Amino acid sequence: MAKLLYVTCNLKPTELSCSLSVGKEFLDEYLRQNPADEVHFLDLYRDNIQRIDADVLSGWGKMRNGESFVSLTVDEQRKVGRIWKHADQFIAADKYAFVTPMFNLGFPAELKMYIDAVCVVGKTFAYTPTGPVGLLKDQGRKCLHIHSSGGFHFGKEEDHSVPYLKSIMGFMGIEDFKSIVVEGVDAIPDRAEEFRGAAVEKARNAAIQF
């Protein structure tokens, strides 16, 4: 039985969101194929992700200098503890689905905050003399990214969404990364449903193999 972490980052209801509606088709098919799997949902706008702030940085700094967790201030303990919880939940998953809209050539800031919370040295990656190593490698983990944009950016240098998520997953050792991109839904609104439909088809197929 695998654990799927299903991460969304969108304030729209599913029926008004291109990416969420494609994601839902993926998930429905995935659960048809894998009824015994566990799905953990994370809504990055509503689930109050701990950002890296002054308390987190000072807490980490103190622990790097040999101080124990219990010697940290109450705020440092609470916030560092929450970051670890995000990272531990991430580590406990076998599969990851990220469902995102494009915002300004990247993602909503909440996704970056989440990535900062799960990229934790000693938990998901380590520094070595020969460079950083992803600690989640060789464990058969896989990631699917479903992403929607109003215009056409995929494959161009300006795109800081899909290539970034692929890199940062690889940084933690998750090399099996696939993306389904719905582009141009605002640029060519007459064809938006056609573009979305093609992505739904891909998402259902991806779910069968995921």
Ligand SMILES: Cc1cc2nc3c(=O)[nH]c(=O)nc-3n(C[C@H](O)[C@H](O)[C@H](O)COP(=O)(O)O)c2cc1C
């Ligand atoms: C704040 C904001 C920024 C956006 N920036 C871009 C952008 O840089 N490039 C683009 O192609 N579309 C951009 N869009 C359009 C959305 O990416 C597009 O409508 C997408 O389909 C939204 O996904 P959703 O329907 O799942 O919410 C932006 C939309 C918003 C609200």
